[in-house]
Amino acid sequence: MTEAPEKYVGGGVPRKEDPALVTGRATWTDNIKLPGMLHASLLRSPFAHAKITSIDVSEAKNRPGVVAAFTGEDLADEWAGIIPCGWQITEDQRTPTHWPLAKDEVNYAGDAVAVVVATDRYTAKDALEFIEVEYEELPAVTDLETVLDEGTPLVHEVYDSNRCYTWTLDVGEVDEAFEKADVVVKERYLQPRLIPNAIEPRAVVAHPDPVNGGFTIYTSTQVPHIAKFVLSGICGVPEQKLRVVAPDVGGGFGSKLNVYAEEALALALARRLDTPIKWVEERSENYLSTTHGRGQIQDIELAATSDGKILGLRADLVADMGAYLQLSGSLIPILGAFMYCGVYDFDAYHFECEGVFTNKTPIDAYRGAGRPEAAYAIERIMDALARRLEMDPAEVRRINFHEPFDEPKTQPAGIQYDSGDYNKTLDRVLELANYEGLREEQRRRRESGDPVQLGIGFSTYTEICGLAPSQVVNALGGGGGGWEAAEVRMLASGKVEVVTGTSPHGQGHVTSWSQIAADALGVDLDDVEVIHGDTAAAPWGRDTYGSRSLAVGGVAVHMAAQKVVEKGKKIAAHMLEAAEGDIEFEGGRFSVAGSPDQNATIQDVAGAAYLASDLPEGMEPLLSEEQIYDPPNFTFPFGAHMCVTEVDTETGFVKIRDYFAVDDCGPVINPTIVDGQVHGGIAQGIAEALYEEAVYDEDGNLVTGSMVDYLVPGAPELPHFTLDRTVTPSPSNVMGVKGIGEAGTIGAPVAVINSVIDALSPFGVTHIDKPASPFNVWSTIQEATGDGAGTRDADLSGRPAQATDNVDEQGGETR
Amino acid sequence: MRRIQMTVDGKAHVAEVEPRLLLIHHLRENLGIGGVHSGCDTTNCGACTVLMDGESVKSCTVLAVQADGHEITTVQGISENGEWHPMQRAFHEAHGLQCGYCTPGMIMASISLLKENPNPSEEEIRENLEGNLCRCTGYENIVKAVRQAAQEMQGSPTAAS
Numbered sequence: 004m005t006e007a008p009e010k011y012v013g014g015g016v017p018r019k020e021d022p023a024l025v026t027g028r029a030t031w032t033d034n035i036k037l038p039g040m041l042h043a044s045l046l047r048s049p050f051a052h053a054k055i056t057s058i059d060v061s062e063a064k065n066r067p068g069v070v071a072a073f074t075g076e077d078l079a080d081e082w083a084g085i086i087p088c089g090w091q092i093t094e095d096q097r098t099p100t101h102w103p104l105a106k107d108e109v110n111y112a113g114d115a116v117a118v119v120v121a122t123d124r125y126t127a128k129d130a131l132e133f134i135e136v137e138y139e140e141l142p143a144v145t146d147l148e149t150v151l152d153e154g155t156p157l158v159h160e161v162y163d164s165n166r167c168y169t170w171t172l173d174v175g176e177v178d179e180a181f182e183k184a185d186v187v188v189k190e191r192y193l194q195p196r197l198i199p200n201a202i203e204p205r206a207v208v209a210h211p212d213p214v215n216g217g218f219t220i221y222t223s224t225q226v227p228h229i230a231k232f233v234l235s236g237i238c239g240v241p242e243q244k245l246r247v248v249a250p251d252v253g254g255g256f257g258s259k260l261n262v263y264a265e266e267a268l269a270l271a272l273a274r275r276l277d278t279p280i281k282w283v284e285e286r287s288e289n290y291l292s293t294t295h296g297r298g299q300i301q302d303i304e305l306a307a308t309s310d311g312k313i314l315g316l317r318a319d320l321v322a323d324m325g326a327y328l329q330l331s332g333s334l335i336p337i338l339g340a341f342m343y344c345g346v347y348d349f350d351a352y353h354f355e356c357e358g359v360f361t362n363k364t365p366i367d368a369y370r371g372a373g374r375p376e377a378a379y380a381i382e383r384i385m386d387a388l389a390r391r392l393e394m395d396p397a398e399v400r401r402i403n404f405h406e407p408f409d410e411p412k413t414q415p416a417g418i419q420y421d422s423g424d425y426n427k428t429l430d431r432v433l434e435l436a437n438y439e440g441l442r443e444e445q446r447r448r449r450e451s452g453d454p455v456q457l458g459i460g461f462s463t464y465t466e467i468c469g470l471a472p473s474q475v476v477n478a479l480g481g482g483g484g485g486w487e488a489a490e491v492r493m494l495a496s497g498k499v500e501v502v503t504g505t506s507p508h509g510q511g512h513v514t515s516w517s518q519i520a521a522d523a524l525g526v527d528l529d530d531v532e533v534i535h536g537d538t539a540a541a542p543w544g545r546d547t548y549g550s551r552s553l554a555v556g557g558v559a560v561h562m563a564a565q566k567v568v569e570k571g572k573k574i575a576a577h578m579l580e581a582a583e584g585d586i587e588f589e590g591g592r593f594s595v596a597g598s599p600d601q602n603a604t605i606q607d608v609a610g611a612a613y614l615a616s617d618l619p620e621g622m623e624p625l626l627s628e629e630q631i632y633d634p635p636n637f638t639f640p641f642g643a644h645m646c647v648t649e650v651d652t653e654t655g656f657v658k659i660r661d662y663f664a665v666d667d668c669g670p671v672i673n674p675t676i677v678d679g680q681v682h683g684g685i686a687q688g689i690a691e692a693l694y695e696e697a698v699y700d701e702d703g704n705l706v707t708g709s710m711v712d713y714l715v716p717g718a719p720e721l722p723h724f725t726l727d728r729t730v731t732p733s734p735s736n737v738m739g740v741k742g743i744g745e746a747g748t749i750g751a752p753v754a755v756i757n758s759v760i761d762a763l764s765p766f767g768v769t770h771i772d773k774p775a776s777p778f779n780v781w782s783t784i785q786e787a788t789g790d791g792a793g794t795r796d797a798d799l800s801g802r803p804a805q806a807t808d809n810v811d812e813q814g815g816e817t818r
Numbered sequence: 819m820r821r822i823q824m825t826v827d828g829k830a831h832v833a834e835v836e837p838r839l840l841l842i843h844h845l846r847e848n849l850g851i852g853g854v855h856s857g858c859d860t861t862n863c864g865a866c867t868v869l870m871d872g873e874s875v876k877s878c879t880v881l882a883v884q885a886d887g888h889e890i891t892t893v894q895g896i897s898e899n900g901e902w903h904p905m906q907r908a909f910h911e912a913h914g915l916q917c918g919y920c921t922p923g924m925i926m927a928s929i930s931l932l933k934e935n936p937n938p939s940e941e942e943i944r945e946n947l948e949g950n951l952c953r954c955t956g957y958e959n960i961v962k963a964v965r966q967a968a969q970e971m972q973g974s975p976t977a978a979s
Contacts, residue, residue, distance in 0.1 A: 015913075017913075021909070021915065024915055025902065026853070026902070027893035028852070029852075033856070034846075201953060202920045203855070203917065251918070253918070254916075254919060287859065510916070679916055679959060683953070710858045710860050711862060718943070718961065719948050723940070723961075
């Protein structure tokens with residue numbers, strides 16, 4: 004018998020997930036090998052927009068080792084439905100017909116047109132060379148600036164424009180706010196397309212089940228439960244005949260929050276050929292055919308008084324959907340719509356988003372999903388306001404913060420934030436960074452004309468997490484609930500199984516959920532096993548995305564465990580011949596109040612419930628409880644980030660000298676895991692600010708089509724992070740937890756860009772777009788000054804003694 | 819087809835392979851070593867890093883025939899008598915991994931790094947791991963793990979930096 008009087012929650016418990024991962028014994032989808040398994044390889048369109056005038060797979064079919072080859076037409080009768088979008092944002096939202104293989108027309112470079120199935124992947128790929136396709140090229144739509152203009156070619160000829168939808172939100176008297184404002188700041192921000200780059204590419208194995216005539220789909224996904232429902236709809240396999248398994252999944256970041264053509268194809272091919280089919284994505288395919296993120300133009304306008312109080316905000320977006328809508332494509336900018344008002348207290352807000360089609364890879368969730376864009380817009384324009392009024396950027400934020408609140412508070416976008424104390428995180432980050440000292444150093448370096456200028460950039464953000472109250476999901480046109488399921492089972496031996504509907508892919512749910520259950524039940528951490536990611540073993544779930552897993556799924560585990568304890572009390576009372584009201588439970592032991600010697604362990608009680616021969620009258624056997632939890636509200640983590648950059652004004656090289664982040668995600672289950680999430684989030688945010696952009700040419704070719712051309716930062720490109728936390732519990736759930744997965748990615752991009760602009764402000768620079776590459780920074784300086792800025796023989800006396808001298812080390816080293 | 823022989827994680831293997839077969843696919847498909855991962859196909863991400871005669875190589879850019887007669891070590895061959903390698907332990911203890919897909923390559927590259935430089939600074943660790951990409955950790959705890967392993971492997975106390 005094991006007992007664990009100490010609490011696990013709040014401790015940095017080493018992860019249970021790690022042993023398989025550090026020894027190379029994990030089960031990635033590509034590690035699955037089944038008897039008779041064949042490999043599929045896809046031929047993809049080299050054109051962004053074209054009609055398929057002819058396609059012939061017969062020669063490919065005749066290659067040795069090739070079992071089958073199909074065109075879109077060949078497989079047309081496999082589909083019961085298109086690849087769907089899960090959100091109908093407006094009644095007139097246009098959802099283009101999207102088949103797993105294109106039939107008549109391709110709409111982005113990478114759109115798949117044919118598939119070869121062969122005995123191994125080399126043979127399958129070789130055979131693609133023998134497929135003959137004739138295309139009639141059509142004009143490609145690639146420019147967001149002109150996508151809605153009269154005369155711009157159409158991505159989808161069935162529609163009369165490239166508009167997908169227009170969605171608006173107006174709260175308060177916006178025009179009046181702008182009329183009475185002392186200052187109006189208007190800016191335009193670009194959100195480049197980003198490529199998520201989970202290091203494990205996607206992969207799927209479809210396995211016909213000879214016993215029930217159904218299929219098991221192993222797939223590298225964040226959403227096995229959603230995939231089961233959606234694949235059933237695309238392929239016409241009854242839902243009860245499908246089992247979807249997400250084995251070990253190597254990162255997602257939103258890119259695996261989808262149901263893809265290749266998953267439907269693998270299932271259809273397994274059905275057609277009656278044998279297991281594997282498809283594994285190459286990285287170049289990943290760049291073309293896995294969803295991208297961001298891709299917006301934002302026109303932002305802020306009205307304020309002369310002393311810096313915000314009166315109103317207007318945000319007008321053009322949001323790129325790409326060629327088709329994937330699962331949440333149309334939702335992403337709307338998720339951000341409720342966040343443009345940030346942490347600031349004012350009354351008037353206008354938002355309008357025009358979702359548009361282009362001949363590019365579909366856009367969908369990428370870590371933050373609409374919210375980094377929103378945080379970027381409000382936090383940049385706050386800096387612009389500070390510059391206009393010659394105020395300190397920390398001060399202009401502070402005077403506009405909501406007062407601290409611990410009960411839901413309606414904010415300008417019309418939703419209720421759960422709790423917040425924004426001064427607390429800002430104060431702490433100022434203290435951590437020695438803000439005054441930094442400003443003093445900055446002043447010295449400016450005065451001495453140092454060619455390497457110091458920048459200080461802020462971001463005080465809040466975010467919307469814990470997706471989602473089902474009613475809100477439905478009000479936004481969502482086709483599924485936002486609840487989460489958990490089951491806590493006490494086994495006959497007193498050990499514990501926790502079944503969760505969340506589907507981790509790096510977040511450490513097995514460890515964190517074990518901590519939650521072990522504490523609630525008073526058992527040893529190692530006595531708890533967490534079951535997830537298999538629709539046969541964890542039948543109910545809404546999966547992992549939107550920083551929802553802890554705030555919805557973890558809370559469900561806690562609540563199910565509480566139910567187990569409540570039932571356990573009834574059984575213990577019966578066993579101990581005491582009144583239920585007299586039973587106390589602590590440290591895994593039920594005892595009678597006032598008579599601690601009269602007690603039974605939870606393991607004893609579980610055994611009695613299993614034996615079931617002597618239970619209270621009418622009670623069902625087993626000590627096992629389920630909780631389906633639908634959250635009453637979202638959660639709103641918040642924080643204050645500060646990025647300190649050294650910008651070489653002669654080369655444009657940006658070095659992040661320090662990064663400080665103070666985040667508040669409520670009570671923390673595992674601080675080590677939470678810190679890790681913040682590190683990774685900030686890293687992706689810095690990457691967005693400085694390094695990454697999916698670049699297309701005017702013909703719609705993805706120019707940054709491999710990791711050679713798209714800069715995923717390595718260790719030398721990223722700084723050390725200095726973190727701290729405050730703790731403001733959420734009133735939205737019984738644990739007070741909020742979520743942390745996306746905080747870093749939401750807070751960081753704008754802190755970095757504000758820092759770069761701050762460094763360059765002596766040159767009159769007030770704007771730079773992401774990514775702030777050396778060339779971009781250098782060009783910005785040239786434009787602002789008309790010539791070279793800074794000189795090599797300048798006075799360096801403004802620098803602190805310990806400052807790194809990146810004049811010498813930069814050398815164009817930007818990789 | 820070419821006949822090749824190599825030692826992988828201490829075991830000798832003989833095989834007939836196509837000359838174009840990449841080492842990673844030989845290891846994964848022919849020898850069943852699932853702890854060598856493919857992430858980019860362009861030698862950027864390092865998820866496929868293994869040791870060839872003790873030196874780190876990216877197995878997606880080595881032909882199986884080039885490994886003929888050589889000794890290959892993967893993450894599956896570095897534990898001894900059931901005891902993890904200090905680098906494996908350090909990655910676990912320092913939380914130097916999240917999804918774990920880059921981890922085998924990162925561990926092998928880090929072992930190779932410490933062989934060349936047993937006591938690297940944080941900056942040296944970062945520079946030397948530039949060929950291994952991680953999308954989850956921001957590298958903070960990977961750097962911490964390598965420092966911890968370095969200290970442990972030198973026999974000094976294992977305090978992380």
